[in-house]
Structures are given as C-alpha cells and as structure tokens.
Amino acid sequence: MENGWSWEQKTVISELIQGMELAKQLRVQFSGTSSSPETTDMLLQRILNSYEKALLILRWSGPVGQSHTMGVTGGVPGSPISVNGSPGSDEFEKGLKDQQELNDASKKRKILPRWTDQVRVNSETGLEGPHDDGYSWRKYGQKDILGAKYPRSYYRCTFRITQNCWATKQVQRSDEDPNLFEITYRGRHTCSHATNLVPAPSSPEKQEQKHNNNNNDNQQKQSLDILSTIRNNLRVATENLDNREMAHPFSFPSTSFGCMKSENSHFSLSELDNSTLLGGFPQPFLSHASPESNYFTASPFQVSNFGGVHMQFSNSESEIISAHTSTTNSPILDIDFSLDPVEIDPNFPFDTPGFFS
C-alpha cells in the first residue's frame, strides 16, 4: 500500500517538486530575456538548488521506518526522489497507514493529535492537585502500567456527549519524581468550554486519598489564570499539529478554540497557510530530528505554582484511536468518522500530479 512516506512528507515533497518544476519553467521562459538574463538565471538556479537541497534532505531523512513488507515502492510517484526509506520511526508509517485508510474508505480510525505536557507540582504549596488546564475532565478509567510505579488515569472531556468533544488526556505520575506528572493529551477540544467555566476545585483530601487524581480537574483556581495562559500559548504551538482536527466543518462553534485560534493567528499566519498546505503538520520533521527542541519551559512565575511545565509534542505521534465496538451505538461516532475524510481532504493537495501511488 504505502510507499513509505507519510502523507505529510508526501505533501511537502509534492510541494517542493511543484515549486521546482515551476521554477524550471520560469527559467526556460526567462532564458531568452534580454534584461539581465544572468541574474535571472542565477536566481532561478538558486531557487532550484534550494528545492533540490530540501528534497535531498527529505530524501535523506527518508520515508521513515518503512518495513519492506508489501514491497514498498518508496518515494513519491513521479517524483525525482523516489527512494526507499531509510530506517526510522514507524510512527510515520502509522500515520501513513492511517492516511491511506482514510483515503481509502475512511476506516474506523481517527488520527488525533497528541502531545505531552509535563507538570511539576510543588508539594510545599500544598497544591497536590496538579494543575488545571482549563478544561473540564471526567475520569473514565485507571490502569496500572507495567513498570510504572503509579497507575495511569484516563480522562475525557466532560462534554464529550453534550458537545461531541473528543479530547482526552492521560495522567501518569512520574516514578522518580512524584511531583512530576506527565499528561498526554489527545485530540483537540471542540467544546465551547472556556477556561473560566471550569468547575470548582474538589477537595484536596480526596485527591490525596487517590494518589493519582492529580489531574482531577481544577484544584487550583488561583493558578488557573496563569496556567491557562501558558496552556494557551502552548496550545498555540500545538495548533499546527491538529490543524486538521480543528478544521472540520462540523465542529461546533467552539469558543475555546476559537479564542486560541485568534491568539494564534498572529503568530503563524504564514505558517498557518503552510500547515494548511501540509495538512497541519509542520512539525514532524523538526521534532523528528530533535524532540527536545519542542520542549516548552515555563517561565519563573509559573514555576512558583507548578515548579515547571514542559510541553512536548509527539511529532509523529498522530495517534490512531480505534473505534470501540461498544461505541457503535453512539451516533456521534458515526458523525465523527464521516468527518475524517472531510477533515483531511480540504488540506490535501490533490491537484498535485503524481501524488498518489
């Protein structure tokens, strides 16, 4: 099926190729021009060189992790850089698979953006409850994780049903540092749930009691503002990751991310275009190379409350979430599925020749 390139990669490659081809055409046209042909030609040559370099880099980093199962054909069809991938992360492959499936027939899978947020709780302050991220979560499970000292708890957005918001998060307390919580978010909130609407904090003892309710929402109202600010900023960066998520036509008028988006817009209008082109994943390559680079370090004043907040995007970690059999009775899910292709399609440069294998 796949040729070893994630669809983001394919998109980038296609764009590059297209740009290169256009530059070539330009060069041909300009070659006979009287006005400073040399300069023009040189510029065009440089443009072409840039494209080639970019393609080379891409090619080098490769269609990741391609197992040669299915006789990978590798490379982008019709592209000069059809090369089989070097070994790499298979997340890309995953993503590709998903993409493929989505393209195929919108299988019951959903790609959700995923990112990790590390929150340190300052025990001295008595803020056991780790942070409040401004959303209302409902715990739906807890699991002992192999090799982990503390269980992992699972939360979903309180408004999953009412607002069809499929954001979830997992909270895992760090083995070494009990004050550190790793929170993995999945999916974007589509609920119109503003930060300030968060319900009141629950009692501290309760949290104590259940050692890992850390995430139990909203313990610390005071810190909320700061945190949410941070969060929003963080999210901003994240937005690119889940552009697709946010893009879907059927999404509810969500104030929360409407706001975030507006905040974002300033920071990455151009990038937004870009990411739209790329299907909303500008990050993968960078983060692939150096995940650390995506860390976010909280500024000092935040530290006073939380000790520190780090955020990490699991770049290639577009997550596959399998449809639950038991959820089939949920009409929401159906809608959701039907969304998948729609989410992607608009961003996908179908016009690019030879894109699909």
Place this chain on the structure above:
DNA sequence: CCAATTTGACCTAA
C-alpha cells in the same frame, strides 16, 4: 436525584 468516580471486565493492537 444527578453527576462524577471507582473499578473490574472487556476490547484491541502489537
């Protein structure tokens, strides 16, 4: 009484 949490069972990908 309603809503959130707990917790063992169930499901699924690897």
Place this chain on the structure above:
DNA sequence: TTAGGTCAAATTGG
C-alpha cells in the same frame, strides 16, 4: 497472549 485503553455497573458525593 499481553498491556494499554475503554466501558459501564456500582459506588460515592453534593
């Protein structure tokens, strides 16, 4: 088969 993730009945709390 196993580990991780989710469901859902029972329980708890407001």
